[in-house]
Amino acid sequence: MSYTGLAGAANAALAKQGEQLFRQNCIFCHQEDGVGKPGLAPSLTNPELLSIASDSFFERTIHDGRVGTAMPPFAHLSKDKIQAIIAYLRSFAKRPSRAAEVDAQPAAKGDVKLGKQRFKEICSTCHGVNGEGYAAGGSGTAIGKPGFLGKVSDGFIRTTIKEGRSNTPMHGFTGSNGLANLSDREIDDIIVYLRTLNK
Ligand code: HEC
Ligand code: HEC
Incomplete structure (x- = not known):
């Protein structure tokens, strides 16, 4: 692993915590590495989604779920835990974010x-x-x-x-x-x- 400084190390620790939370709460549907399975749950780690989805989109989707679909709300997870899951998903990103644009x-x-x-x-x-x-x-x-x-x-x-x-x-x-x-x-x-x- 390359040296990424304190911010990078903190981020890596957050992503690691997020990975655990993802395994506990999400993997059953979104699969290993968040690759998804058509008809069961979408991919969360493809480069296109990661590059256009803002943190706010992820946060609100995870918190509220999607009513009328199998995506349950995770309102019981704290904001910090949801942030950790997002950091984990972002660790798969291959392109810079274009969300604001x-x-x-x-x-x-x-x-x-x-x-x-x-x-x-x-x-x-x-x-x-x-x-x-x-x-x-x-x-x-x-x-x-x-x-x-x-x-x-x-x-x-x-x-x-x-x-x-x-x-x-x-x-x-x-x-x-x-x-x-x-x-x-x-x-x-x-x-x-x-x-x-x-x-
Ligand atoms: C019981 C199955 C299930 C579980 C568990 C689940 N999801 Fe989902 N998720 C879905 C389904 C199904 C959809 C798509 C719903 C639809 O048709 O719009 C979805 C959609 C999403 C989306 C939107 C993706 C996109 O392409 O727009 C995000 C983000 C997401 N889930 C994150 C999570 C996270 C993070 C967890 C764990 C904390 C989680 N989900 C747990 C079934 C699940
Ligand atoms: C061959 C099947 C197929 C066709 C045809 C198709 N889609 Fe999709 N679309 C999908 C799948 C599958 C996903 C979710 C990707 C995944 O599973 O990870 C998706 C995702 C999307 C999303 C993102 C949804 C989300 O939850 O984030 C949009 C928007 C979308 N499609 C629009 C369209 C539009 C508009 C058309 C017609 C011009 C279309 N699609 C045609 C299969 C299809």
Whole structure:
């Protein structure tokens, strides 16, 4: 291990504590090293998620869980313990954080009807016709529910659609390697539609 100074050592100790807490509370669903398992729980250690998710997103998601999904609330864990878990997850990061930049992106503007049509054609197979997630039988998470929509920026959704999540069934939807090559406008149409589901 290289010498990282006091701050680095404190961080490593925090991540170590977080690893233990992760093993006790999360691994059953999110698996060893947080790699996830489609249909059971998403990956928490892929580079795309780690680079766009703010600490606040992680904190609130872990604290509140996601109502109407299998992700339970961990409100009984202290703020320090949740911070330790986040430090552990961050130890897998391969890219610098872009969370502030991504969250500052402009809100999506688009056509709800076109977005709905495109969502049904492309996204519903995995995420469910109303974005209900695993309950619909696919591999995708509940992106039509408030547990997700209430905690993410349009930039977070936009970047995820564009880049996907490595080593999961969520491939990016831009470029020729994507499941579909969507334009920025088409992606924004979908985001505007998703926002109508947050009731
Ligand atoms: C082949 C299946 C599949 C298709 C098609 C698909 N997704 Fe996904 N999507 C996933 C999976 C699986 C995940 C979670 C990744 C994981 O398991 O770690 C995900 C994650 C996401 C997330 C992040 C959700 C979160 O909980 O953080 C968003 C946003 C998203 N998808 C949007 C879309 C949109 C919009 C479309 C259509 C353009 C789409 N996806 C099409 C499988 C799919
Ligand atoms: C009983 C299974 C289960 C347990 C235990 C569990 N989770 Fe989850 N978690 C899920 C599911 C399922 C989802 C996706 C819910 C959805 O469809 O939106 C999720 C989603 C998440 C997300 C959002 C990821 C994303 O891609 O947006 C985070 C962060 C998370 N969990 C962290 C944790 C942490 C940390 C723990 C332990 C303290 C934990 N989870 C324990 C099932 C679980």
